[in-house]
Amino acid sequence: MAVVATEWSTAVLPRRRPTLRPAEIAAAAERLEACSAQEVLAWAVATFGDHCAIVTSFQREGMIIIDMALRLDRSVRVLTIDTGRLPAETYEMIDTVRARYGVEVEVITPDSASLEAMQTLHGPNLFRRDRALRRLCCHVRKVEPLERALEGLGAWSTGLRRDGGLARAGIAKVELDEAHGGIVKLNPLADWTRERVAAYTASRDLPEHPLYAEGYTSIGCAPCTRPVSAGEHERAGRWWWEADELRECGLHHRSASQRLDLALAEVHTRAATASVNGTGTTRRTA
Ligand code: SF4
Numbered sequence: 001m002a003v004v005a006t007e008w009s010t011a012v013l014p015r016r017r018p019t020l021r022p023a024e025i026a027a028a029a030e031r032l033e034a035c036s037a038q039e040v041l042a043w044a045v046a047t048f049g050d051h052c053a054i055v056t057s058f059q060r061e062g063m064i065i066i067d068m069a070l071r072l073d074r075s076v077r078v079l080t081i082d083t084g085r086l087p088a089e090t091y092e093m094i095d096t097v098r099a100r101y102g103v104e105v106e107v108i109t110p111d112s113a114s115l116e117a118m119q120t121l122h123g124p125n126l127f128r129r130d131r132a133l134r135r136l137c138c139h140v141r142k143v144e145p146l147e148r149a150l151e152g153l154g155a156w157s158t159g160l161r162r163d164g165g166l167a168r169a170g171i172a173k174v175e176l177d178e179a180h181g182g183i184v185k186l187n188p189l190a191d192w193t194r195e196r197v198a199a200y201t202a203s204r205d206l207p208e209h210p211l212y213a214e215g216y217t218s219i220g221c222a223p224c225t226r227p228v229s230a231g232e233h234e235r236a237g238r239w240w241w242e243a244d245e246l247r248e249c250g251l252h253h254r255s256a257s258q259r260l261d262l263a264l265a266e267v268h269t270r271a272a273t274a275s276v277n278g279t280g281t282t283r284r285t286a
Pocket of ligand 1: 085127135138139141224
């Protein structure tokens with residue numbers, strides 16, 4: 001697909017190695033807070049080039065970011081985390097994006113040794129029994145793969161919105177991501193509403209995840225996501241059996257807990273032992 005020239009296109013701008021000091025990120029964040037999503041992405045693409053990545057699960061917001069970013073520069077990387085428990089429709093979206101935009105979608109998977117150890121210790125459906133085990137599953141299947149995927153990058157973009165739940169209410173359009181080595185985290189749609197997202201999706205005829213048509217308003221792993229009823233918050237269908245309104249998978253909200261830390265240490269020890277003894281899949285170090 002040809003690159004569409006726009007007033008915010010940066011195709012001719014030079015690329016720089018993606019290292020910004022915290023003070024530079026803070027200055028950019030202040031300057032860009034009043035800017036449009038396109039302007040935020042244009043700054044990131046001009047600053048970081050192919051060291052800027054979109055991390056997406058192919059919800060409407062992610063599709064908007066993909067569409068805007070690839071119109072700016074086709075070298076922007078598109079990443080997704082395949083937790084191994086995604087609905088079939090999400091895998092269809094990978095093919096849809098590849099076909100529509102003619103780009104590679106980099107599929108990041110969990111560390112196989114950690115996955116084996118976790119499931120051996122706790123079973124494949126550990127997430128329903130205990131919040132710490134649910135967070136362990138999210139950590140092994142999502143958080144650790146994301147950490148690996150972001151290594152070497154200068155910036156990554158999410159589709160988070162401030163009205164997408166209490167845990168997201170305070171996000172900025174440009175943030176210092178200390179959890180991932182001090183790189184830049186972009187939330188270009190921070191001030192968008194759900195209605196604006198739907199309107200933009202329709203105006204650009206963007207591909208839509210098939211589960212929206214079945215009543216889903218937030219889409220994650222199959223066993224941890226359900227459709228919502230009228231009047232429920234859009235994220236009410238995520239880990240609905242947990243009472244905590246701040247519930248998140250940990251990709252964007254990393255509050256450690258002693259129980260999670262202990263469970264993780266147990267998994268990592270088991271994975272390392274299996275690797276040394278040759279009884280499990282050798283742990284990747286990438
Ligand atoms: S959303 Fe559910 S299945 Fe997916 S990683 Fe988290 S706990 Fe595991």
